[in-house]
Amino acid sequence: MNIITTDEFAFRIPELPARYRANCSREWGLFVTGDTKKLTCSQAEKAGLTRGNFVEMALCWVSQKTLTFEPNYINEDFTEIWGIPVAGEMKDAFNEKCSELSTFLIHRQSKDKMAGLIEVFSREAFNQWVAEGMKGDANEYAIAKAAEVxxxxxxxxxxxxTEGSYGPYFFIQTTYREPNPERAFELAALQAAKEIYNAQNKGLGYCTDPRLEENHANSMATLAMPEDVQLLPAKNNKAMKSKA
Structure with missing residues (x-):
């Protein structure tokens, strides 16, 4: 366990990622933790496995992953969010002066909504790059400006x-706001988030989940296979081996 301290505040970086799951089905619409597969929403709440319908964070790291969670998601694109909760039930589990690095995945409409928000940042950075005389690499400039945001x-x-072709369901809407100047905790969390971001860029792996990295690598390897190999049933493989 690593700890970042800023003034009177502390932020925990757990050895095992503090991973939450966004359950967007119409009966739920909540962030959850632990195994909730065989539970109803009310049962999960009673078991202390739900974490509310929102979280506010100091954002540390955002990455893209191609993942497989059978049977529903096969080689599907996800966005991985890492941040320090400053409000919501993820934060409420901690003393008012501390929090911990947490992570969850978003996909499909939720992922697209966040991508749209990031695109706004990119467009603003591009305009500023041009206004400042187009000095240096535009992409590097955009990354630096996005980090500032x-x-x-x-x-x-x-x-x-929202409502879809199969009825109502939830997606995750991403918005942002200025930190509350009267909440020193939020300012400290932003400072800690920047430290975590810099550490991740140096290869310290604070925002790395080995299980997801393996899942991503396996999914990418599957996508790289010829299509006929991907579709070959496992039982045929066994039959071929037995005849060899």
Whole structure:
């Protein structure tokens, strides 16, 4: 366990990632932790496995993954969010002066909504790059400007009810706001988030989940296979081996 301290505040970086799951089905619309597969929403709440319908975070790291969670998700694109909760039930589990690095995945509509928000940052950075005389590499400039936004804003991820072809369901709406100047904790969390970001860039792996990295590598390897190999049933493989 690593701990970042800033003034009177402390932020925990757990050895095992503090991973939450966004359950967007219409009966739920909540962040959850632990094994909830055989539980109803009310049972999960009674068991202390739910973490509310929103979280506000100092954002530390955002990455893209191709993952497989059979049977529903096969080689599907996800966005991995890492941040320090400053409001919501993920934060409420801790003393008012501390929090811990936490992570969850978003996909499909939730992922697209966040991508749209990031695109706004990219467009603003591009305009500023041109206004300043187009000095240096535009992509590097955009990354630097995006990092400035990350570490000066509080991001909110909130379950939002919508209607689809199969009925109502939830997606995660991403918004951001200025930190509350009267809450020193939020400013400290932003400072800690920047430290975590820099550490991740140096290869310390604070925002790395080995299980997801393996899942991602396996999914990418599957995508690289010829299509006929991907579709070959496992039982045929056994039959071929027995005849060899």
């Amino acid at each position: 990350y570490f000066t804003k509080i991001f909110r991820f909130e379950m939002t009810l």
